[in-house]
Amino acid sequence: MSDTTPNVVSAEPLPRAARDWAPLLLPVVLALAMIPLIGSPSTWVTLTMASLAMGMMIFIMASGLTLVFGLMDVLNFGHGAFIAVGAYVATLVLVPMASYVQADSLMLNLAALAPAALLSMAVSGALGLVFERVLILPVYGNHLKQILITMGGLIVAEQALFALWGPERIPLALPTSLRGSFILGDIAIAKYRILAMLVGLAVFGLILLILNRTKIGLLIRAGVENREMVEALGYKIKRLFLGVFMAGSALAGLGGIMWGLYREEIHASMGGDLLVLVFIVIIIGGLGSIGGCFIGSILVAMVANYGGFIVPKLALISNILLMVMILMWRPRGLYPVTNR
Numbered sequence: 001m002s003d004t005t006p007n008v009v010s011a012e013p014l015p016r017a018a019r020d021w022a023p024l025l026l027p028v029v030l031a032l033a034m035i036p037l038i039g040s041p042s043t044w045v046t047l048t049m050a051s052l053a054m055g056m057m058i059f060i061m062a063s064g065l066t067l068v069f070g071l072m073d074v075l076n077f078g079h080g081a082f083i084a085v086g087a088y089v090a091t092l093v094l095v096p097m098a099s100y101v102q103a104d105s106l107m108l109n110l111a112a113l114a115p116a117a118l119l120s121m122a123v124s125g126a127l128g129l130v131f132e133r134v135l136i137l138p139v140y141g142n143h144l145k146q147i148l149i150t151m152g153g154l155i156v157a158e159q160a161l162f163a164l165w166g167p168e169r170i171p172l173a174l175p176t177s178l179r180g181s182f183i184l185g186d187i188a189i190a191k192y193r194i195l196a197m198l199v200g201l202a203v204f205g206l207i208l209l210i211l212n213r214t215k216i217g218l219l220i221r222a223g224v225e226n227r228e229m230v231e232a233l234g235y236k237i238k239r240l241f242l243g244v245f246m247a248g249s250a251l252a253g254l255g256g257i258m259w260g261l262y263r264e265e266i267h268a269s270m271g272g273d274l275l276v277l278v279f280i281v282i283i284i285g286g287l288g289s290i291g292g293c294f295i296g297s298i299l300v301a302m303v304a305n306y307g308g309f310i311v312p313k314l315a316l317i318s319n320i321l322l323m324v325m326i327l328m329w330r331p332r333g334l335y336p337v338t339n340r
Helices: 022-038 041-071 077-092 098-102 106-139 143-165 190-215 215-225 227-232 235-262 270-285 290-310 312-329
Strands: 181-185 187-190
Touching: 022 041, 022 290, 022 312, 041 077, 041 187, 041 190, 041 215, 041 270, 041 290, 077 106, 077 143, 077 190, 077 235, 077 270, 098 106, 106 143, 106 235, 143 270, 181 190, 187 190, 190 215, 190 235, 190 290, 215 227, 215 235, 215 290, 227 235, 270 312, 290 312
Parallel strands: none
Antiparallel strands: 181 187
């Protein structure tokens, strides 16, 4: 008699993909390489802390766009509008609450900053809803039209801000308790930069938590890699698109107020000025990659600060040079998650 018992294949765990450590080590290697070039340890620490703070603010602005780019395949050149609108909306809260901002109390200062940040995110998110429904929805799948219509949206938003607030640069003073620096020997660390780092790390941790530990995050990651598969499973990808777009717009608004306080001024064209920097970051990091965006933001900030100190004349093109070098090494960015 022949043996008809089916062969049972033992279930073995799938091999894990080897972790790519090289991009993670880049900021560390760059920072250590700058020590002999800068010379002064205290100056090196100050520049490094400034780079980390600046990198966190850039990440907040760029993280939403990299998800939109990776998931929706949308070239949104209007992203800068959300940054500028967020900064201007914050002034509507901070100016009337001047007594809280000027108080020598961290709690009162944060009591003014918190509603300003929440309102900035809410208005920017709502603007993102209108932007996606009115401008982007008709041009899905056509990159040329996306560039033209979103750039037009950015210009309209800038001109609206000019009309409402004028062309002048509006001062946005730091709250009293966040001015100045902590002095540790010869090292000076600005108080506001510490807050910026904490906020940036919190946003990064929250995004990773949502992407890796929730069903919505699973759908987003699946949609970045294969939109057709998600649609075939019965999920309404357009609603997911809209939610991600609004979240990215809200993060841009938060980044706008953080950057305005960092520069202590805002102006109508600030979003357009930052847009190039944001696109450089997401190209360096890899389309759709939050981890790559995080590392790319830190690298861009480090190159800007270190380069501005060592060779000031190269500061204006340092980010372009960094992007060229990264793309020569990895043409699709540090951690690409899409084939687009």
